[in-house]
Amino acid sequence: xxxxxxxxxxxxxxxxxxxxxxxxxxxxxxxxxxxxxxxxxxxxxxxxxxxxxxxxxxxxxxxxxxxxxxxxxxxxxxxxxxxxxxxxxxxxxxxxxxxxxxxxxxxxxxxxxxxxxxxxxxxxxxxxxxxxxxxxxxxxxxxxxxxxxxxxxxxxxxxxxxxxxxxxxxxxxxxxxxxxxxxxxxxxxxxxxxxxxxxxxxxxxxxxxxxxxxxxxxxxxxxxxxxxxxxxxxxxxxxxxxxxxxxxxxxxxxxxxxxxxxxxxxxxxxxxxxxxxxxxxxxxxxxxxxxxxxxxxxxxxxxxxxxxxxxxxxxxxxxxx
Amino acid sequence: xxxxxxxxxxxxxxxxxxxxxxxxxxxxxxxxxxxxxxxxxxxxxxxxxxxxxxxxxxxxxxxxxxxxxxxxxxxxxxxxxxxxxxxxxxxxxxxxxxxxxxxxxxxxxxxxxxxxxxxxxxxxxxxxxxxxxxxxxxxxxxxxxxxxxxxxxxxxxxxxxxxxxxxxxxxxxxxxxxxxxxxxxxxxxxxxxxxxxxxxxxxxxxxxxxxxxxxxxxxxxxxxxxxxxxxxxxxxxxxxxxxxxxxxxxxxxxxxxxxxxxxxxxxxxxxxxxxxxxxxxxxxxxxxxxxxxxxxxxxxxxxxxxxxxxxxxxxxxxxxxxxxxxxxxxxxxxxxxxxxxxxxxxxxxxxxxxxxxxxxxxxxxxxxxxxxxxxxxxxxxxxxxxxxxxxxxxxxxxxxxxxxxxxxxxxxxxxxxxxxxxxxxxxxxxxxxxxxxxxx
Numbered sequence: 001x002x003x004x005x006x007x008x009x010x011x012x013x014x015x016x017x018x019x020x021x022x023x024x025x026x027x028x029x030x031x032x033x034x035x036x037x038x039x040x041x042x043x044x045x046x047x048x049x050x051x052x053x054x055x056x057x058x059x060x061x062x063x064x065x066x067x068x069x070x071x072x073x074x075x076x077x078x079x080x081x082x083x084x085x086x087x088x089x090x091x092x093x094x095x096x097x098x099x100x101x102x103x104x105x106x107x108x109x110x111x112x113x114x115x116x117x118x119x120x121x122x123x124x125x126x127x128x129x130x131x132x133x134x135x136x137x138x139x140x141x142x143x144x145x146x147x148x149x150x151x152x153x154x155x156x157x158x159x160x161x162x163x164x165x166x167x168x169x170x171x172x173x174x175x176x177x178x179x180x181x182x183x184x185x186x187x188x189x190x191x192x193x194x195x196x197x198x199x200x201x202x203x204x205x206x207x208x209x210x211x212x213x214x215x216x217x218x219x220x221x222x223x224x225x226x227x228x229x230x231x232x233x234x235x236x237x238x239x240x241x242x243x244x245x246x247x248x249x250x251x252x253x254x255x256x257x258x259x260x261x262x263x264x265x266x267x268x269x270x271x272x273x274x275x276x277x278x279x280x281x282x283x284x285x286x287x288x289x290x291x292x293x294x295x296x297x298x299x300x301x302x303x304x305x306x307x308x309x310x311x312x313x314x315x316x317x318x319x320x321x
Numbered sequence: 322x323x324x325x326x327x328x329x330x331x332x333x334x335x336x337x338x339x340x341x342x343x344x345x346x347x348x349x350x351x352x353x354x355x356x357x358x359x360x361x362x363x364x365x366x367x368x369x370x371x372x373x374x375x376x377x378x379x380x381x382x383x384x385x386x387x388x389x390x391x392x393x394x395x396x397x398x399x400x401x402x403x404x405x406x407x408x409x410x411x412x413x414x415x416x417x418x419x420x421x422x423x424x425x426x427x428x429x430x431x432x433x434x435x436x437x438x439x440x441x442x443x444x445x446x447x448x449x450x451x452x453x454x455x456x457x458x459x460x461x462x463x464x465x466x467x468x469x470x471x472x473x474x475x476x477x478x479x480x481x482x483x484x485x486x487x488x489x490x491x492x493x494x495x496x497x498x499x500x501x502x503x504x505x506x507x508x509x510x511x512x513x514x515x516x517x518x519x520x521x522x523x524x525x526x527x528x529x530x531x532x533x534x535x536x537x538x539x540x541x542x543x544x545x546x547x548x549x550x551x552x553x554x555x556x557x558x559x560x561x562x563x564x565x566x567x568x569x570x571x572x573x574x575x576x577x578x579x580x581x582x583x584x585x586x587x588x589x590x591x592x593x594x595x596x597x598x599x600x601x602x603x604x605x606x607x608x609x610x611x612x613x614x615x616x617x618x619x620x621x622x623x624x625x626x627x628x629x630x631x632x633x634x635x636x637x638x639x640x641x642x643x644x645x646x647x648x649x650x651x652x653x654x655x656x657x658x659x660x661x662x663x664x665x666x667x668x669x670x671x672x673x674x675x676x677x678x679x680x681x682x683x684x685x686x687x688x689x690x691x692x693x694x695x696x697x698x699x700x701x702x703x704x705x706x707x708x709x710x711x712x713x714x715x716x717x718x719x720x721x722x723x724x725x726x727x728x729x730x731x732x733x734x735x736x737x738x739x740x741x742x743x744x745x746x747x748x749x750x751x752x753x754x755x756x757x758x759x760x761x
Contacts, residue, residue, distance in 0.1 A: 096634065146523030
């Protein structure tokens with residue numbers, strides 16, 4: 001089975017998942033991103049790498065934050081950006097997903113940035129582009145169901161590399177709703193690809209999917225044990241709809257068992273960093289004292305996110321079929 | 322009308338026959354094997370040199386999509402698919418629209434099928450009205466209309482007390498209840514086998530225990546009621562262990578597996594291929610291997626096509642939104658032969674895998690459904706499948722008569738091609754390009 005992300009030369013054709021990406025490509029994206037970090041500090045925050053290219057943001061699921069960062073990244077690369085709110089658009093009038101793609105391709109799209117509630121939806125679009133020989137069009141997965149959020153995974157890696165330099169001596173803990181989290185899956189694949197020796201997942205059994213050990217992850221249900229000696233803590237957002245039901249009894253009990261408080265943070269290494277993909281629920285998964293504290297790198301993550309997305313899009317735009 | 326099939330390798334597992342000999346058909350029945358009966362004059366002769374002459378296949382689950390889903394498939398297209406697949410008798414589940422819960426609907430379906438004069442169609446009636454799991458259907462009336470059993474199709478009964486009553490009532494008249502063991506709550510909404518692959522792909526899972534918990538319940542109800550139950554589409558090793566034990570205990574149960582599950586595992590989902598979206602989901606390699614072993618040892622009584630035509634609009638969707646199901650009528654023979662071939666390759670000299678494979682899709686299936694079919698006994702209906710075991714063909718949409726073009730085997734090259742299908746003594750299908758020739 002061919003990896004649909006890579007073209008016949010082994011270059012990145014679409015960014016769909018971090019799983020299966022060669023380490024060299026991941027590093028190339030991170031290196032390229034660091035060359036873009038400075039762009040945002042310039043007076044003219046633009047480089048001409050995607051001048052004349054059209055980027056279509058196809059958000060079948062709402063996300064202001066991710067859509068905005070992609071939009072900014074596109075504009076800093078001098079691309080034209082078209083935002084489509086697909087929930088209010090033709091697909092809700094019954095047009096099939098692939099018909100929509102064909103129509104937008106006919107408008108000479110160069111890149112689709114896709115967010116979809118169903119795992120695998122960007123693969124379907126990428127496969128359709130391959131089947132219809134539209135090799136000049138690229139797909140970036142901006143989050144699909146529970147499956148993957150590769151640009152988030154990459155910006156998390158960029159952040160870790162920025163603060164920790166070397167991946168090969170780190171212990172990283174991911175805390176919270178791993179079961180429903182595409183961020184967790186992308187982080188896990190990225191961390192193992194980059195050689196992190198210990199990746200931990202911390203949460204109650206109801207939020208830990210089976211098969212994590214096959215992904216190279218150590219699971220902990222006790223937060224205090226799981227945080228001992230870690231270098232990086234990645235907190236996950238707890239979605240509102242999970243908070244009261246068969247998965248968790250209440251927000252209060254969750255915070256008591258799995259909320260990141262200053263006391264718990266003290267169990268990690270003294271120089272440990274705290275990350276969060278946002279948006280945060282203060283008092284649910286993270287205490288404000290930690291979120292605003294000196295070890296939190298949550299806002300730098302957002303800044304790096306622009307550079308990482310610029311790197312991904314410019315690399316894709318430079319690779320053809 | 323008389324028919325002479327000459328020089329074929331006649332394989333009739335029910336009677337332990339496997340020899341090159343002639344077969345003679347008179348008045349729609351098997352009249353003789355070997356030498357012609359007295360006074361036989363062939364109206365038509367088929368030369369089956371190099372071909373296998375087997376009982377017509379009996380398929381325990383083929384969705385014809387009528388009534389209600391004619392945009393997915395029609396009786397005409399699917400009956401043609403049955404003929405091209407060598408299937409002369411098929412059982413269809415009641416999950417049509419409307420559901421087969423009234424005698425009139427069943428009579429209409431039987432009538433339409435009879436007029437096509439192709440495969441014998443044996444409907445399953447709904448066990449409960451509308452498959453809603455609340456009120457029992459008129460099982461005696463439905464049986465008179467032609468139902469061979471009663472089923473909930475893909476709708477598990479939530480209220481165990483209703484299931485108990487349904488089994489008691491069915492057993493009153495000696496009817497068989499066909500159930501796919503599936504807990505009503507665990508795994509609901511799941512689209513893939515709960516395991517490392519589903520976790521990685523972020524697909525919601527159907528755990529094996531959804532099947533085993535339901536089996537435990539069904540077995541307890543059988544112990545209490547004595548009802549005969551046919552267990553459909555078993556997917557896991559753990560379930561097969563339970564069924565093996567139940568059979569050893571003497572419970573009146575039989576079971577089948579879908580032929581796709583004999584070969585595929587969850588890994589075949591690959592990069593979210595919606596063609597591999599089926600119900601129950603493909604499970605682990607261990608489960609698949611247990612299915613293959615259970616087909617051999619008889620824990621699995623029959624292999625069925627689980628033929629489920631799905632149109633493009635409902636299949637070309639993100640994996641979890643894609644409608645489950647695969648086309649199967651035209652793959653049943655080849656995929657079952659593939660099992661036999663794989664088995665013979667790993668266990669050389671251990672019995673006749675080919676005859677056993679054919680039995681699982683003819684004689685054994687007929688036994689499960691209580692049909693006079695699936696054997697070439699003198700005097701039995703002359704339903705016959707003549708196939709070339711060595712002819713290879715490629716699975717592609719254009720090669721399929723079924724309106725359902727979606728299968729995880731798309732692009733596979735398979736051995737075994739039906740050359741002629743005979744129903745009640747008349748040649749209902751003959752492959753034009755094949756090497757069946759009319760001598761007279």
